[in-house]
Amino acid sequence: MSPEHLFGIVVILLPVAALSGWYFGRKDARVDLDGGAHVPVMSQDYFKGLNYLLNDCPDKAIEFFIKVLEVESEAVETHLAMGNLFRRRGEVDRAIRIHQDLVARPSLDREQRGLALLELGLDYMRSGLLDRAESLFKELLKMGMYEQQVLRHLVDIYQQERDWDAALEYSRRLERVTGEDMRDVRAHFYCEKAQIFIDDDNLPEAFRWLGKGLKEDRKCVRARLLLADLLNSAGDYKAAIMHLKKIEHQDIDFLPEAIPRLVKSYRELDRMDELSAYLSRLSVLHCGITPVLVLAELTAERAGLDEAKSHIVAELKIRPTIRGIDRLIEYSLASAQGEPRQNLLLLKETTTRLIEDKFSYNCGNCGFTGRSLHWQCPSCKSWNTVKPIHGIEGE
Ligand SMILES: [Zn+2]
Structure with missing residues (x-):
């Protein structure tokens, strides 16, 4: 275990030490006739656990801390914090063990159980067990707890699973709860769905889903580009040009993506003068x-x-x-x-x-740079934030 990790665990355990002091002071600071004080079981286990941590035996430490939990329900928050720390440090198996133990306890009140379920769901997401995370989050929705957070995580899960129908449904629910406009993101879900049909050569369905994408967000450049590609392939160059020319008014930063397609359409129509004028x-x-x-x-x-x-x-x-x-x-x-x-x-x-x-594209949200256009940033997972680089080294 790294020194900063150990430091983090010890910091989390400080309130526990304080709790022990409280416990110690309130109940057990009685001085025996022989002058010695009672040391409560709880603090003994905590310090044994702490000792294991200091000796780099986190699994044994967890065993001891879980024992403490059986005795002292006030330690629940500390366990949650400890589990989060393990997850943040990438030790997800340990986080799962702590959170699973919490969830299994019948003594937890509703709030504590809800929080433990949420944390366990995040552990599962982190370790790629998306179906398990999904069922915990749905349980929380039924309990009416953490609705915004849970819906956001579910939308994230469905994107990772490329289940675009579910991503559409849950993003609508999230939008209703938060009031946040997600139409531009949903237009990408429609485009993803359309792309599946394009790959299957099912062009009528691809057109249908791209149409839905544009209905969701008239400014969706990606839908325009995909439509133009389909129309160019089908020989409907005039319609392709109509879509491509709209990009100038939708998001001018993406014009460099439209221009090679426009050249193709105008060349096919043999109307290069018009292209030059444009x-x-x-x-x-x-x-x-x-x-x-x-x-x-x-x-x-x-x-x-x-x-x-x-x-x-x-x-x-x-x-x-x-x-x-x-x-x-x-x-x-x-x-x-x-x-x-x-x-x-x-x-x-x-x-x-x-x-x-040089890289041709960068993400305005996280600074990711790449040589090809990603509609969803591979680094921060935001939609619509990766654009062609402008300036002396770019456009
Ligand atoms: Zn990014």
């Missing part, structure tokens, strides 16, 4: 380097590199980015000769490496 408008909004780079590509195809370069230079003057500089070097290389060309090649090598090494 990208020119986006470039003025300075919502990322992606629209500028795509516009430069289209300009290079139609009007040559000098014209394309002017788009990049105009953007770099206002918002310098590594990707913009990299593209400018690429266009400049086409006409460079001799030593300037060698220098540009050296610079290009550096910018390419910088782009390859």
Whole structure:
């Protein structure tokens, strides 16, 4: 056991020592005729337990503390605290043992039993025994205790189990209890459900669930992107464009995700002038380097590199980015000769490496960074918080 762990346990046991003193003082501070004091059984067991902890034998310590509990019901809170400490330290088996022992005691009052059930449920969640945690939390709901906390944990469990129907149902219940708007999160549950049908090639059901997702949250970018993908695959490019263009008004940070899909739709329709006009408008909004780079590509195809370069230079003057500089070097290389060309090649090598090494997405909630887009942050589990990185190293 680490020194800080031991320190934590001892701190938790301090109230117990105080309780022993109280017990000692109130009942047993009688001085015998021979001058000795009675030492109560409870404090003996506690100090034996403490001794085991100090000697790094936590399991033996738990046995002793559980014995104390049989004698002294006021020790329940201390046991709960001790169990929590074990769980926080990752020693979940020990936490489970303490909390299971508490739950099994008929002497516990309703409040104590409710709290012990909640803690045991958290232990089970922590150790991945989700079905056991789920049944304890449902028992608490029946008892009418810890409703908000329990509903939140149940929504969390159903997400982990990828049971999206249950996640939808319990998030609605949670919303009713807390008044917290969870429509944006539920739209993701609908998208998850749709994704299952997409993977099964059941496109009508996928469309149906994406429609429900958008009904839940009109601003759900993920539903728009998935719909655009399905529509592009089905050859309905106009409808795909309609969905993709809405993203600008829903969450402009996600436009870089929409643009490659828009290029595909417009190319299929052979309406690249329209796309150029749209990208020119986006470039003025300075919502990322992606629209500028795509516009430069289209300009290079139609009007040559000098014209394309002017788009990049105009953007770099206002918002310098590594990707913009990299593209400018690429266009400049086409006409460079001799030593300037060698220098540009050296610079290009550096910018390419910088782009390859960087993360493209980060979570606004916990700071997680990654190379691919996650709708639910893998670190803090928040929905909608991972976005493309903007700034000199990103968009
Ligand atoms: Zn996060």
